[in-house]
Amino acid sequence: MRLFISFEGVEGSGKTTQVEMLHxxxxxxxxxxLKTREPGGTALGDRLRxxxxEHSDAPCCPLSELFLYAAAxxxxxKEVIAPALDHHTVVISDRYVDSTVAYQGYARGLDISLIERLNRSATNGCMPHLTVLLDTDPEVGLNRISSRALTLLGCGKDRLESESLHFHRQVRKGYQILADRNPDRFFVVNGRRNKEDIHQQIKHELIRRYPESFPLPIPARNAG
Ligand SMILES: Nc1ncnc2c1ncn2[C@@H]1O[C@H](COP(=O)(O)OP(=O)(O)O)[C@@H](O)[C@H]1O
Ligand SMILES: [Mg+2]
Known part of the structure; x- marks a missing residue:
């Protein structure tokens, strides 16, 4: 089956958790x-990540940021997603093109049509069949992350996680606009639900969309 699923949402919305559960x-x-993540997933991407x-003294303006994401x-x-899809491996990506539209477009203010053109060139038009948006209030997501930062001593917030609450609200709004404009591709889930609930919703959506590939489990027969 040729199936490409991306996960999107603000920081701490549960993308990595749900990618892992679906995988x-x-x-x-x-x-x-095959699961992958952005930025990363290749030797070059892992160097760009x-x-x-990371926080750095070297300034990186929004346009440079956009091009670095596009390069990764x-x-x-080319190296991972297209070959896997050609081999009928299901690909799950933790972030993809919509992240750039939400972050560099709606939140940083770069021209959305430029981003969309760049995304099309960088991906050679390779778009997810399904995009799961974990719609979450950024305050909730950032709180989850600060508890993670406290748990894993020394692991603080990264460069984007440290942006203002206003920035993250713009990101969320951007995602919501994208979901409204692409209702067939997006599946929006309330990210405040518990992890298992969300996972079940995603599974049901896959079964609904692809009943041949994801058959319903056969109910256990009553003994006697
Ligand atoms: N639905 C959920 N409810 C409560 N906490 C969650 C939920 N999903 C994930 N978490 C926790 O929130 C933190 C951030 O989750 P993570 O999956 O890393 O988010 P993201 O990858 O979107 O930044 C982790 O500590 C994770 O265990
Ligand atoms: Mg993550």
Missing amino acids: NYLVEMRISV PILL RAQLV
């Missing part, structure tokens, strides 16, 4: 699956 479920179902996410993404599509 485990597909492995259990013996479906060939700290440049994009072009490599990820």
Whole structure:
């Protein structure tokens, strides 16, 4: 099956958690699956990731940031995503093109049509079939992350996580606009629900969309 699923949402909305849960479920179902993340997923992307996410004295203006994300993404599509889809491996990505529209477009204020053109070139038009948006109030997400920062001693917030609350609200709004404009591709979930609930909702959406590939579990027969 040719299936590409991306996960989107503000910091701490639960993307990495849900990617992991869906990945485990597909492995259990013996479906060939590959998970990746942005920025990263290739040798080049993994070198760009700290440049994009770590605090640094080297200024990085919004346009430079946009092009660095595009460079990482072009490599990820060519090296990882497109070949996996060609081999009928389900691809799950923790962030993809919509992150750039939400962060660099709606929150940083760069021209949305420029971003969309750049995304199209960088990905060679390779778009997710399904995008799960974990719609979450950024205050909730950032609080979850600060508890993570406290738990993992020495692991503070990264460069984007440290942006103002106003910035993250713009990101959320950007995602909501994207979901409204692409209702067939987006599946919006309330990110405040508990992890297992959200996972079940995502599974049901997959079963609803692709009943042949994700059959409903056969109910256990009553003994006697
Ligand atoms: N639905 C949820 N309810 C409560 N806490 C959650 C939920 N999903 C994830 N978390 C917790 O919130 C933190 C951030 O989750 P994570 O998956 O890393 O978010 P993201 O990848 O979107 O930044 C983690 O500590 C995670 O265990
Ligand atoms: Mg994450």
